[in-house]
Amino acid sequence: MIKRERAKEIIDNFKNKKILVIGDLILDRYLWGEVERISPEAPVPVVDIKKETFNPGGASNVAWNVSQLGAEVFMSGVVGKDEAGKLLISLIEEKNINPLIVVDEERPTTEKTRVIAVSQQLLRIDREKRVNLSQSISRKLINQIKHAVKKIDAVIISDYGKGVVTQNLMNFLKSLEIPVFVDPKPSNFYLYKGITTMTPNRKEAYECVKKDKNVPVEKVGKEIMEFLGIDTLLITLGAEGMAIFEGERITKIPAKAKKVFDVTGAGDTVISVLTLSKISGASWKEAASLANYAAGYVVGEIGTATVSPEELLELIPD
Numbered sequence: 001m002i003k004r005e006r007a008k009e010i011i012d013n014f015k016n017k018k019i020l021v022i023g024d025l026i027l028d029r030y031l032w033g034e035v036e037r038i039s040p041e042a043p044v045p046v047v048d049i050k051k052e053t054f055n056p057g058g059a060s061n062v063a064w065n066v067s068q069l070g071a072e073v074f075m076s077g078v079v080g081k082d083e084a085g086k087l088l089i090s091l092i093e094e095k096n097i098n099p100l101i102v103v104d105e106e107r108p109t110t111e112k113t114r115v116i117a118v119s120q121q122l123l124r125i126d127r128e129k130r131v132n133l134s135q136s137i138s139r140k141l142i143n144q145i146k147h148a149v150k151k152i153d154a155v156i157i158s159d160y161g162k163g164v165v166t167q168n169l170m171n172f173l174k175s176l177e178i179p180v181f182v183d184p185k186p187s188n189f190y191l192y193k194g195i196t197t198m199t200p201n202r203k204e205a206y207e208c209v210k211k212d213k214n215v216p217v218e219k220v221g222k223e224i225m226e227f228l229g230i231d232t233l234l235i236t237l238g239a240e241g242m243a244i245f246e247g248e249r250i251t252k253i254p255a256k257a258k259k260v261f262d263v264t265g266a267g268d269t270v271i272s273v274l275t276l277s278k279i280s281g282a283s284w285k286e287a288a289s290l291a292n293y294a295a296g297y298v299v300g301e302i303g304t305a306t307v308s309p310e311e312l313l314e315l316i317p318d
């Protein structure tokens with residue numbers, strides 16, 4: 001689909017781009033341990049925790065991906081007035097991400113705790129509040145974005161359905177006439193009319209238009225495009241790779257993963273690489289191909305993972 005020499009031309013342009021990521025910020029907490037026995041209290045494994053690590057998750061994982069790919073990135077979102085929020089902001093700054101973050105005293109920082117043993121995720125515990133932002137917090141968020149928007153080449157919306165993505169926000173972004181790429185939440189599907197493109201996985205795509213799983217993906221994709229009024233769509237298909245829709249043309253791209261340990265954050269990597277590639281001169285097929293190689297790499301890692309420009313280029317055959 002793409003040769004290494006052409007891929008290098010595109011990837012070399014990443015460092016000249018500026019991306020604004022907007023969405024739901026999540027603190028990813030990982031508890032790493034070992035399992036040697038079953039609990040006498042219930043038929044569950046006893047995990048002996050050996051270490052604890054933290055990563056920026058949700059929309060901030062998208063920003064981390066963009067930063068690792070060499071572009072300058074601004075992160076707009078909301079955290080609570082709590083220790084998790086402070087930690088998340090410090091992690092964002094450590095990853096060379098420019099924070100445009102509003103603190104909301106009325107909601108906790110969204111946090112996902114994953115318990116991992118023997119290279120497998122055993123349990124996930126979520127702390128969150130899934131309600132739309134108040135009008136005052138939403139205004140603060142939009143005002144912060146206004147100060148950064150003149151500097152950017154594209155917007156990525158990373159919607160996890162926690163309340164940051166609203167009609168007012170989308171109306172404001174679409175008025176800027178800057179490319180807007182969306183990693184969607186089906187419950188907010190109606191908000192995405194007039195965007196540049198979006199990157200649902202198969203399950204999300206079918207939920208967006210409320211179709212039975214037996215309906216061909218080609219029909220689902222076309223219905224999404226008609227509803228949103230967009231010319232391009234990328235649907236990720238797991239082990240089957242991805243499908244890129246361009247007008248009436250549909251191209252299937254086979255998956256590149258050699259091993260799959262953890263699909264956490266794979267969609268974040270796809271939209272990051274797709275966006276950067278497209279605004280760096282790639283065709284839609286070339287951008288999708290690069291995103292496919294990157295996704296194949298990160299699912300081979302445990303936990304949220306990123307890919308560097310050098311690693312991405314190495315994945316492309318000569």
